[in-house]
Amino acid sequence: MITVKNVSKTFNTPTGKVEVLKNINLTVENGDIFGIIGFSGAGKSTLIRCLNGLEKPDFGNILIGENEITKLNRKELRNSRKKIGMIFQQFNLFDSRTVYENVAFPLEISGYKKDKIKERVEEILELVELSEKKDSYPLQLSGGQKQRVGIARALANEPDVLLSDEATSALDPQTTFSILELLKNINKRLNLTIVIITHELDVLRYCTNNMVVLEDGHIVEQGNTENLFLNPNSDTLKKFINITEGFQKNRKFSGGEGI
Amino acid sequence: MSSDLVKLLLTGTQETLYMVIISSIIAFLLGVPIGVLLVVSDKGGIFPLLKVNKIVGIVINVIRSMPEIILIIILLPLAKLIVGTTLGANAAIISISIGSAPLLARIIENSLKEVEFGKIEAAESMGATPFEIIKKVLLPEALPSIVRGITIAIIGIIGFTAIAGAIGAGGLGSLAIRFGYQRFRTDVLIGTVIILVVIVQSIQLIGDFIAKLINKKRFKFE
Numbered sequence: 001m002i003t004v005k006n007v008s009k010t011f012n013t014p015t016g017k018v019e020v021l022k023n024i025n026l027t028v029e030n031g032d033i034f035g036i037i038g039f040s041g042a043g044k045s046t047l048i049r050c051l052n053g054l055e056k057p058d059f060g061n062i063l064i065g066e067n068e069i070t071k072l073n074r075k076e077l078r079n080s081r082k083k084i085g086m087i088f089q090q091f092n093l094f095d096s097r098t099v100y101e102n103v104a105f106p107l108e109i110s111g112y113k114k115d116k117i118k119e120r121v122e123e124i125l126e127l128v129e130l131s132e133k134k135d136s137y138p139l140q141l142s143g144g145q146k147q148r149v150g151i152a153r154a155l156a157n158e159p160d161v162l163l164s165d166e167a168t169s170a171l172d173p174q175t176t177f178s179i180l181e182l183l184k185n186i187n188k189r190l191n192l193t194i195v196i197i198t199h200e201l202d203v204l205r206y207c208t209n210n211m212v213v214l215e216d217g218h219i220v221e222q223g224n225t226e227n228l229f230l231n232p233n234s235d236t237l238k239k240f241i242n243i244t245e246g247f248q249k250n251r252k253f254s255g256g257e258g259i
Numbered sequence: 260m261s262s263d264l265v266k267l268l269l270t271g272t273q274e275t276l277y278m279v280i281i282s283s284i285i286a287f288l289l290g291v292p293i294g295v296l297l298v299v300s301d302k303g304g305i306f307p308l309l310k311v312n313k314i315v316g317i318v319i320n321v322i323r324s325m326p327e328i329i330l331i332i333i334l335l336p337l338a339k340l341i342v343g344t345t346l347g348a349n350a351a352i353i354s355i356s357i358g359s360a361p362l363l364a365r366i367i368e369n370s371l372k373e374v375e376f377g378k379i380e381a382a383e384s385m386g387a388t389p390f391e392i393i394k395k396v397l398l399p400e401a402l403p404s405i406v407r408g409i410t411i412a413i414i415g416i417i418g419f420t421a422i423a424g425a426i427g428a429g430g431l432g433s434l435a436i437r438f439g440y441q442r443f444r445t446d447v448l449i450g451t452v453i454i455l456v457v458i459v460q461s462i463q464l465i466g467d468f469i470a471k472l473i474n475k476k477r478f479k480f481e
Contacts, residue, residue: 052384081386092381095477096399105395106385139478157385 002028002051002161002193007060009046020046021057022218028195033187035204035225036197038214038236044197048163051195052084053077064161082110085154089166091146093138099149100134106157120156128152128182144175151182164196168203180207201244205229213237267434268450275430278348278355278420283413285356286363293360294367295393305379306389319361327422330358351428355419362415366408370401403470410466414459431455
């Protein structure tokens with residue numbers, strides 16, 4: 001279970017102080033797929049980075065299981081991160097390493113032996129259906145393949161939680177769909193807790209069970225995804241839904257359904 | 260071509276290559292860690308140490324702002340302390356390597372700063388230590404750029420050795436001054452220039468070749 005209690009964070013910028021997170025409270029149950037949506041600058045990225053300690057909140061506590069992320073020293077934090085996978089919009093693969101070596105990275109730094117690494121990497125590459133690409137370099141891969149490597153790398157250490165930072169925002173719709181399928185599949189098979197931040201409504205609708213809506217650094221709405229979509233209260237969520245529907249209603253021409 | 264010319268140029272080239280190779284190795288051993296330190300200790304780096312960063316930065320700028328010939332003279336007492344003399348190739352090596360290390364440090368710093376922050380953040384999110392990030396992410400990711408930078412530094416060191424020749428270091432620089440300039444031996448002067456051009460060209464070609472080879476392996480085409 002992930003518990004975020006009264007978390008606030010302020011950044012000092014050249015133009016003054018910016019309060020990016022204001023008194024955030026949320027809970028993510030084990031095995032849930034949890035969504036965080038908001039427009040650009042709402043604080044989504046900062047919030048998800050607080051969950052694995054890449055950002056340190058000014059106030060408040062964050063618990064992942066029994067582990068109080070906000071109280072750990074550097075070394076303890078590094079060890080906790082080994083059990084929190086993260087995937088990124090820009091994939092952030094290492095160009096100097098093959099697919100195999102990218103996935104092996106988290107295992108290398110956890111001190112696994114070579115044959116154990118080989119066994120685990122091959123197993124996980126099979127899960128993301130990239131076994132035949134293991135000797136390729138990231139620059140040879142398509143966006144979807146890169147994100148599969150990202151997912152494999154994030155899962156190599158058998159984490160309890162997977163954080164997804166706009167992981168499908170740089171992908172085309174078809175690839176987005178296959179990546180979300182993969183995430184859902186992994187969630188089911190490994191009972192892995194997944195936290196997804198996104199600005200794409202369809203991503204939330206497709207795979208999350210619960211969600212929060214972030215606006216200007218605070219949570220304006222939270223609950224079951226289906227309920228929120230049926231009865232949106234916050235301006236932000238209404239706006240998101242209206243924009244998406246507006247695109248559908250005001251199409252220049254109709255057709256294309258059911259393809 | 261007279262045989263004394265060949266002999267002079269041959270010895271000069273040997274001395275120059277000796278100085279360049281040893282100085283480059285020492286400058287590399289000093290410059291790379293300092294360059295890494297500059298990057299990781301910077302604000303927003305993986306191991307911020309702002310005071311250390313500032314002091315190292317100032318020392319580098321002071322050394323780099325001095326003309327090479329003056330730097331050699333200033334470092335002569337240190338050379339005497341380490342190799343026991345202020346004359347000859349070994350004394351020059353001390354001055355040249357310490358004088359070139361700051362350039363190399365800045366070049367390494369530049370290369371490492373080109374590595375996308377996202378990659379470093381990804382390594383941090385996996386629980387990598389700063390040392391692991393340096394060894395497994397920063398240096399390998401920046402390798403082609405580092406190779407090109409080292410090429411520039413070595414060529415700078417060749418120029419440095421020629422200047423050191425003016426104050427008794429030997430090598431092609433000293434040959435050009437003692438024979439070409441002071442004794443009006445134009446053939447020696449032209450000979451040294453041709454050899455220096457050939458050496459610099461070869462090093463540039465080798466450096467480019469290695470950098471391209473690494474990029475090609477990674478499917479990064481230029």
